[in-house]
Amino acid sequence: MVGSVAGYEGQRGQVIYAATKGAVNAMAVPMARDLGKYKIRVMSIAPGVFHTPMSDMIQQKAVDHMISQVPIGRLGRSE
Secondary structure (H helix, E strand, O other), X not given: OEOOHHHOOOOOOOHHHHHHHHHHHHHHHHHHHHHHHHOOOXXXXXXXXXXXXXXXXXXXXXXXXXXXXXXXXXXXXXX
C-alpha cells in the first residue's frame, strides 16, 4: 500500500487527502497482524513530497514551504 507523509502531517487544504493517507498508514500494522496467520504479508510505504501532476496545482508559495521542510531541499522525482 502507498501511504504518505501527509497522513502524519497534512497540509492546509488537504483534509481529504491527509485523512485517506492516514487511514492507509493506520491500517498497515493491524492488517499485517490479522493476515499473518494466513502467511499474507502486508507492507506500506509513506514517501515524502514528490513532484506530480497534482503538485502542479498547488500554489508556488505552498510548494516553497514544503520544500523548506525537506532536508534535501527539493521535491522527489519519480524517475
